């Protein structure tokens with residue numbers, strides 16, 4: 001057995017692959033290759049096979065885009081190594097919140113650089129507008145840069161139709177500080193409560209509720 005598929009999640013040394021053929025193969029060994037020394041990441045296209053009950057990824061296809069964090073080596077950014085978070089993405093939804101946690105443009109700017117570097121289209125999504133309106137003056141610079149930004153509330157659903165339209169038929173990844181509402185937005189989009197949502201503490205920091213990335217397939221018709 002074997003065949004092409006898309007890597008949906010990585011758990012330690014194991015990859016969860018969504019096979020194109022649509023039948024089960026929940027977890028296979030991740031592969032480290034010369035081209036991809038850190039192995040497959042969510043969004044990678046690859047071939048996997050099962051022999052004697054043990055599954056493994058046997059090849060990883062070329063990446064048409066990637067979201068990359070640069071990790072300093074020996075404390076030096078000049079020697080930084082690429083750490084790929086996700087591959088073959090069309091859109092990165094950079095999620096921020098108007099409040100709780102407070103709006104922090106610095107991380108947005110870092111993600112914009114990552115998008116430019118990896119060939120991913122950025123969309124800024126300012127969440128929690130039911131609690132506080134977005135700071136239009138602070139966001140005007142992104143309009144000037146030609147970056148789309150939208151304001152939403154995962155809680156009330158306001159603005160979510162606009163986000164849904166932007167993501168139609170796209171492979172997207174949601175990034176942003178802990179507690180801004182990434183899991184809540186995915187649950188609101190898919191109409192499911194599949195991802196755990198964590199309260200923001202009294203210090204208004206998130207709790208890093210979601211520990212790893214998972215690809216979720218959804219169609220607006222099913223929500």
Ligand SMILES: Nc1nc2c(ncn2[C@@H]2O[C@H](COP(=O)(O)OP(=O)(O)OP(=O)(O)O)[C@@H](O)[C@H]2O)c(=O)[nH]1
Nearest residue numbers: 154155178179180181182183184197198208209210
């Ligand atoms: N009022 C309000 N609260 C929201 C909204 N979206 C999310 N929250 C709340 O914010 C808290 C954090 O939401 P999560 O969806 O867990 O945030 P996350 O970005 O996935 O956080 P991590 O997984 O830790 O990175 C939860 O208490 C949510 O109920 C919103 O639009 N309005």
Ligand SMILES: [Mg+2]
Nearest residue numbers: 182183209210
């Ligand atoms: Mg989460």
